Amino acid sequence: MSQRDVRTSSSSGHTETFIFDFDHAHDIEPMHLRSLLGGKGANLAEMTRLGLPVPPGFTISTTACRAFMHQGWPSGLDAEIAAAVARLEERMGRRLGDARDPLLVSVRSGAQFSMPGMMDTVLNLGLNDDSAAALASLSGDERFAYDSYARFIAMFARIVLGLDPTPFDERLHAAMTEENVLAEGNLSADVNRRLVGEYRHLVEELTGHPFPTDPATQLHLAIEAIFSSWGGARARAFREREGIDHDLGTAATVQSMVFGNRDQSSGTGVAFTRNPSTGEPTPYGDFMRNAQGEDVVAGTSITQPLDELDDAFPEAAAQLRLVFTQLEQHFRDMCDIEFTIEQGRLWMLQTRRGMRTGAAALRIAVDMVADEHIALTREEAVSRITPDHLAQVLHSSFAPDARYEVLTSGLAASPGAAVGRAYFSAEAAVAAHARGEAVILVRTETSPDDVAGLLVSEGVVTSRGGLVSHAAVVARGWGVPAVVGASELVLDGDRARVGTEVIAEGDWLSLEGSTGAVVRGRVPLASHAAPPEMTTLLGWADEVRAGHLAVRANADTAADARAARERGAEGIGLCRTEHMFLGPDRLPVVREMILADNDADYQRSLERLLEVQREDFLGIFEAMDGLHVTVRLLDPPLHEFLPDLEELLVKEATLGLSADEQRLLAAARYWHEENPMLGVRGVRLGVVKPGLYAMQVRAIIEAAQHRRALGGDPHVEIMIPLTISAPELALARGWVEEAMAGSRSEHANLDVRIGTMIETPRAALVADQIARHADFFSFGTNDLTQMTFGFSRDDVEGKLMAPYLAAGLLAHNPFDVLDAEGVAQLIRLAIERGRGANPELAIGICGEHGGDPASIATLYDCGVDYVSCSPFRVPTARLAAAHAVLARRGVSDRL
Numbered sequence: 001m002s003q004r005d006v007r008t009s010s011s012s013g014h015t016e017t018f019i020f021d022f023d024h025a026h027d028i029e030p031m032h033l034r035s036l037l038g039g040k041g042a043n044l045a046e047m048t049r050l051g052l053p054v055p056p057g058f059t060i061s062t063t064a065c066r067a068f069m070h071q072g073w074p075s076g077l078d079a080e081i082a083a084a085v086a087r088l089e090e091r092m093g094r095r096l097g098d099a100r101d102p103l104l105v106s107v108r109s110g111a112q113f114s115m116p117g118m119m120d121t122v123l124n125l126g127l128n129d130d131s132a133a134a135l136a137s138l139s140g141d142e143r144f145a146y147d148s149y150a151r152f153i154a155m156f157a158r159i160v161l162g163l164d165p166t167p168f169d170e171r172l173h174a175a176m177t178e179e180n181v182l183a184e185g186n187l188s189a190d191v192n193r194r195l196v197g198e199y200r201h202l203v204e205e206l207t208g209h210p211f212p213t214d215p216a217t218q219l220h221l222a223i224e225a226i227f228s229s230w231g232g233a234r235a236r237a238f239r240e241r242e243g244i245d246h247d248l249g250t251a252a253t254v255q256s257m258v259f260g261n262r263d264q265s266s267g268t269g270v271a272f273t274r275n276p277s278t279g280e281p282t283p284y285g286d287f288m289r290n291a292q293g294e295d296v297v298a299g300t301s302i303t304q305p306l307d308e309l310d311d312a313f314p315e316a317a318a319q320l321r322l323v324f325t326q327l328e329q330h331f332r333d334m335c336d337i338e339f340t341i342e343q344g345r346l347w348m349l350q351t352r353r354g355m356r357t358g359a360a361a362l363r364i365a366v367d368m369v370a371d372e373h374i375a376l377t378r379e380e381a382v383s384r385i386t387p388d389h390l391a392q393v394l395h396s397s398f399a400p401d402a403r404y405e406v407l408t409s410g411l412a413a414s415p416g417a418a419v420g421r422a423y424f425s426a427e428a429a430v431a432a433h434a435r436g437e438a439v440i441l442v443r444t445e446t447s448p449d450d451v452a453g454l455l456v457s458e459g460v461v462t463s464r465g466g467l468v469s470h471a472a473v474v475a476r477g478w479g480v481p482a483v484v485g486a487s488e489l490v491l492d493g494d495r496a497r498v499g500t501e502v503i504a505e506g507d508w509l510s511l512e513g514s515t516g517a518v519v520r521g522r523v524p525l526a527s528h529a530a531p532p533e534m535t536t537l538l539g540w541a542d543e544v545r546a547g548h549l550a551v552r553a554n555a556d557t558a559a560d561a562r563a564a565r566e567r568g569a570e571g572i573g574l575c576r577t578e579h580m581f582l583g584p585d586r587l588p589v590v591r592e593m594i595l596a597d598n599d600a601d602y603q604r605s606l607e608r609l610l611e612v613q614r615e616d617f618l619g620i621f622e623a624m625d626g627l628h629v630t631v632r633l634l635d636p637p638l639h640e641f642l643p644d645l646e647e648l649l650v651k652e653a654t655l656g657l658s659a660d661e662q663r664l665l666a667a668a669r670y671w672h673e674e675n676p677m678l679g680v681r682g683v684r685l686g687v688v689k690p691g692l693y694a695m696q697v698r699a700i701i702e703a704a705q706h707r708r709a710l711g712g713d714p715h716v717e718i719m720i721p722l723t724i725s726a727p728e729l730a731l732a733r734g735w736v737e738e739a740m741a742g743s744r745s746e747h748a749n750l751d752v753r754i755g756t757m758i759e760t761p762r763a764a765l766v767a768d769q770i771a772r773h774a775d776f777f778s779f780g781t782n783d784l785t786q787m788t789f790g791f792s793r794d795d796v797e798g799k800l801m802a803p804y805l806a807a808g809l810l811a812h813n814p815f816d817v818l819d820a821e822g823v824a825q826l827i828r829l830a831i832e833r834g835r836g837a838n839p840e841l842a843i844g845i846c847g848e849h850g851g852d853p854a855s856i857a858t859l860y861d862c863g864v865d866y867v868s869c870s871p872f873r874v875p876t877a878r879l880a881a882a883h884a885v886l887a888r889r890g891v892s893d894r895l
């Protein structure tokens with residue numbers, strides 16, 4: 001039947017609701033119908049539409065799965081399947097189960113988002129004694145026919161019938177040993193025929209029913225098993241964690257078989273259109289001759305690198321290269337593909353956008369903006385880079401000067417270095433992680449069952465598998481450093497060996513996923529230079545967010561300020577002055593100030609503090625020349641600067657105290673608080689310790705003036721912490737203005753703004769009143785979270801958070817991810833009221849949430865002008881801020 005006839009017959013008016021042939025004439029490009037056809041089905045249809053060589057087939061949509069979940073096997077589905085099979089049979093000129101020229105199919109699951117726990121693919125469906133005999137005589141190759149048949153029964157038993165594969169594997173390995181072959185494809189016809197008998201026996205023995213020989217029954221069972229697997233525990237758990245809707249359902253695809261196990265001029269492979277590790281524009285992958293399906297990714301067989309495809313299959317290799325280009329230009333991204341070659345002829349079996357490392361993601365995105373055939377926009381490029389990608393390139397490696405001996409090595413599968421204790425199962429890894437240990441997961445190879453273990457691990461080592469094996473792919477996706485195929489490693493229960501060296505459970509291991517090295521013990525790590533593409537991409541992120549959402553840093557020293565500026569910070573959102581009080585040369589002066597019992601001593605200690613503070617500020621203003629620096633006046637309770645009360649009491653009772661220590665004890669007693677988080681701190685301290693804030697302001701202003709005198713361009717913001725009312729801020733503002741009036745004679749045009757933190761619920765509620773005295777607000781989201789929840793952070797994070805998260809009482813630790821339901825309401829309300837009273841009000845946030853991508857999105861939504869976070873998190877914040885801006889414009893890359 002010609003292409004043309006095929007088109008006509010498929011669009012000839014059957015009214016189906018559940019099933020779509022690959023060449024169905026959809027209203028939009030099928031690649032956009034992932035929610036209906038699943039990722040696999042959608043892209044098979046898309047490749048068909050592009051005219052690529054795809055074995056014909058059809059997809060049973062997620063609609064059928066949803067119907068199945070709600071009321072069981074949908075009525076009418078059997079009839080639709082029969083009709084779709086009939087169309088496929090007609091197109092292929094072969095019939096399912098036919099005793100002369102049988103059609104064989106694969107049955108493949110595929111949901112909108114790929115996930116572990118879904119049913120694996122069944123190949124060669126439609127075989128029974130009659131059709132196997134027909135396949136043998138038609139192909140003139142009994143080995144091929146019975147190899148396919150044996151594989152089918154074993155696969156069907158494991159995947160559809162859910163039987164333990166062990167007895168089947170045992171039979172297979174016995175046969176391979178008997179015939180002294182290394183690959184399943186090299187078994188003789190006779191032995192394969194015998195395996196078929198043994199497998200069928202096993203099925204009957206284990207299920208109590210004979211192996212189903214009717215192809216329609218086989219097909220029905222396989223489809224039903226796919227739909228059922230959607231509701232399986234593993235799939236559910238994955239969706240819970242990823243926030244994927246349980247109601248989406250999966251599609252099932254039925255596709256005519258092509259045979260990579262046909263003979264030596266056949267094979268199967270997987271490839272990426274570019275290098276998924278580095279992003280280099282060179283295709284990358286593995287293939288295997290005379291093999292079928294998962295052989296190549298299972299990590300259990302000997303594969304060849306894609307480069308060798310030209311020698312093995314020159315025509316197919318040339319065609320494949322053209323396909324790569326076509327797919328990349330069409331999907332406008334690096335693709336991951338699965339192909340099979342049958343007797344020299346290329347067939348495409350799958351494509352999707354490929355998983356990649358952070359370095360590769362950056363390189364590919366930047367290269368594709370430059371590529372005129374792909375012409376990715378800068379916005380698209382930015383939207384494709386995830387915070388995880390960035391984290392990976394900011395990842396560490398072994399310190400260059402570290403000395404170590406490599407225990408063994410494998411393939412460099414996922415970059416970054418990791419140090420942890422060895423555990424040999426996912427469960428042990430999860431348990432160790434729960435105890436607070438750093439974990440290195442060591443496995444022979446990984447399967448989707450190991451994902452939970454992988455996620456909690458610092459790094460992964462496997463003894464088998466290649467760069468596209470499960471462990472490698474998942475580790476790269478999650479940014480977990482990994483070494484795979486470390487073949488000297490022999491695993492044995494809860495220990496492993498390399499030669500005579502034994503690694504016991506809990507032993508320290510270090511690994512470097514960028515070189516493949518595995519080392520016993522703990523190697524010191526160093527962070528490595530990020531690739532140049534990161535700078536380019538973050539520059540584009542800055543363009544996207546310019547004028548919408550700025551990123552500043554929390555920095556207390558000139559060194560931190562410089563580091564923050566290097567990472568792209570556009571100012572300081574929080575400079576804490578208390579750290580300046582804790583230095584060994586300052587603490588004694590601070591204590592003198594606290595202990596002073598007469599005004600002269602008090603003023604003298606303030607003067608001395610002023611000197612040192614001024615120096616500190618000078619350095620910071622220099623590092624942030626031209627940018628805003630928000631300095632917070634002293635915030636913590638005074639007891640933090642005094643020796644520990646209990647220690648003093650113990651010493652008093654044992655060794656006795658000196659006169660000075662007696663005074664310290666008295667002060668520690670005086671300043672001791674039952675609940676220091678809610679005590680005399682922040683502006684309250686300014687009230688009870690007169691002159692303290694004025695001294696700090698003078699130090700700031702004098703430093704700024706000095707900076708100006710040196711030709712610098714300081715922009716000063718003075719921030720009052722823990723304000724709860726308008727009169728309080730008015731008072732504090734008065735001190736600041738007075739101090740400024742006293743010292744700003746020379747440079748009257750100094751840019752100084754005065755503002756407050758909003759970190760108590762009351763301040764948020766009366767923000768309109770407070771705003772009349774403020775030039776800016778900065779939300780202190782740590783305290784605001786603490787006070788809104790009534791959670792004392794130090795107490796609650798240790799004891800309460802884990803059980804609360806486990807019981808689902810909280811979705812996240814609200815100190816990590818800003819509470820979008822509660823705390824964000826207060827922020828939104830305070831911004832509204834504050835801006836209502838003072839339209840010029842600038843708004844920032846300086847809690848730890850300023851570096852968390854999800855929180856940044858929430859905060860942008862609330863209307864903040866900038867976020868501020870630790871210097872280390874600035875690059876991520878720049879990216880996340882751009883994503884927040886793009887999301888409002890409707891640009892996202894959630895595929």
Ligand code: ADP
Pocket residue numbers: 055105106108109120121123255256257258259260268269292293294338339340349350
């Ligand atoms: P997964 O979701 O694990 O990638 P697939 O459905 O892609 O599973 O199937 C795995 C492998 O089985 C494919 O890569 C391909 O090699 C093989 N396969 C699937 N369908 C066919 C088919 N119609 N003909 C030949 N091989 C197939």
Ligand code: MG
Pocket residue numbers: 338350
């Ligand atoms: Mg696949």
Ligand code: MG
Pocket residue numbers: 635721759780783
């Ligand atoms: Mg605070």
